[in-house]
Amino acid sequence: MRLATFRRHSDEPHVRQVGLVLGQGDHLRVHPFDAGFDLVELLAESPEWRDSQADVAAAKDGLALDDIVLLPPVYPVAMRDFLTFEAHVDGMERGHGNPGPPAEWYDAPVFLFMAPHAVTGPYDDVAMPPDTERLDFELEIAAIVCRDVRDVTPEQARAAIGGYCVMNDWSARDVQGKEMRLKLGPSKGKDFATTIGPWVVTADELDGCRDEDGFLDLEMSVKVNDERVGGDRSGHMGWSFEQLVSHASRASWVKAGEVLASGTCSTGSLAEAWGRTGSLTPPPLQVGDVVEMTIERLGTIRNTVVAGEEPVAAVAPARRRVREEV
Template identity: 50%
Template sequence: MRFATFVHDGKPHPGAVTGDHVHPFEHPVELLDLVMEGERFLRGAGERALTRSLPLPLADVRLLPPLQPPTVRDYMTFESHVSGIAQGYGDTVPDEWYKAPAFYFTNPYAVIGAHDDVPVPPGCARFDFELEVAAVIGKAGRDLTPEKARDHILGYTILNDWSARDLQGREMKVKLGPAKGKDTATTLGPWLVTADELEAHRNPEGFLDLALTVQVNGETVGQDRLANMAWTFEEMAAYASRGTWIRPGDVLGSGTCGNGGCLAELWGRNGTFEPPPLAPGDIVTMTVEGIGTISNTVVEGVAPIRLPSARRRG
């Protein structure tokens, strides 16, 4: 099944998606609340919506993020992406990258919908996108094996980890972050596709083999396969649960795909800022086989509020 959250007549609603229509749920409820109750309750609400509510054309609604995640972990699982970024610094993929699926926590308050405008972060001159797929956790777990973790993944959605590369580069020199380089916006959408819908795309190695494409202003700048990940989502979930809890609604981003999944990779390989950083008016469109398409327009942001430099204490 496919589940969306959308605005119609000025009010947010959850619903079940079929074709180019969405069927609103019978009762107003947050999709996250149903996810927390369990997949059976979520599917039951979806089945009732499909049989009892009048469908609305998707063209007549505004898609919100499918759910408001309590946490967002964003990984780096594509070796070609890591290699391209490293090349821009005259470096190679560090040995540590191969040891475990590294991630950072990004801002759950910054999620936006599949077609929302994206403001340039304050003070940013090198704005970038990142094409990713995200798994959504449907059941709490701790110290999971990859085999057990599969039952804890409810479904998948597209994730665009918008990135202020100049801000990111500066703040990471202090050995923390990324922080403000990442937390202005993260697109989730267009909807949540339950895991069973994508099982036919799983290859013998256990990876979901989906085609990934990103375009800027209608021109394709990146293409990859999700199966080029170095770890499966089940392995990522197991690592996330090591020594702690993962809970319903948690989002695990695959990390940026390779072969042009972001501009920074291309900058690293080309040795120039070509293609140029994103600017107001640019439209970034991402399509993932079996899930759908998101498309966001970059708009002017606000100027940064100035802060003093550090007080030196000697």
């Protein structure tokens, strides 16, 4: 089942409604659930109950994509981004002059918390952030958590994953590179936009897409201005999403409404190519570029880079103080 969050063009900007997605291409329609349905709560219900409610929605008139704005399917209560594709880490490390992934990469799946308020809709324009000449994309697959869990095994974690979607973790590589010298990871280099969508495909719908180890194995690809620039398979993740949830839940809460993302797949960003070749080829994204990402069974997100509004002035450099003992 495909579940979208949307508003009609005539709705107030704060309106969010959940819809059932049926059909394909020009025949695709979004059939509204009754107001009050929450997408994450629907994911937590049994497939049978969800089906019964979907039957009610399907019986109503569907809306064409032209009639609505698709919103981010969820506004995450927290968002974690992992680093699970070995070949991507390999390329990035080579860019830093290292021979390949450090030994620590293989031990456990590291992650960072992302800017939860930066999510944008699947077809929204993305504004060029300030201070960058190296705007990049990151092709990722994301899981939506539908139950609160803590200290769960991968097997137990499976029931906590409600569905999956496509994600583009937009990144300003020059900003990020400076910030990461402080060892805390990126901050302003990644907090301006994270595209998720186009909708959530429920986990039960993808049971047939798992490999012999239970890893979800879907083809992923990215185009810039209609030209394919990269792609991979989600089966190349070093850990399954169930393992990611289990790891995150060790002595810590993972909560309903969280989004956990795979990290960039191999060739799913420009920076990996820059790292491997030592040159800015393909070139950084410019205003007017269109980035389109498709994951098999999950759908396509497509966004145009537009000029940003004038930002507030950068803050002054640090005030230097000689520390006095207190």
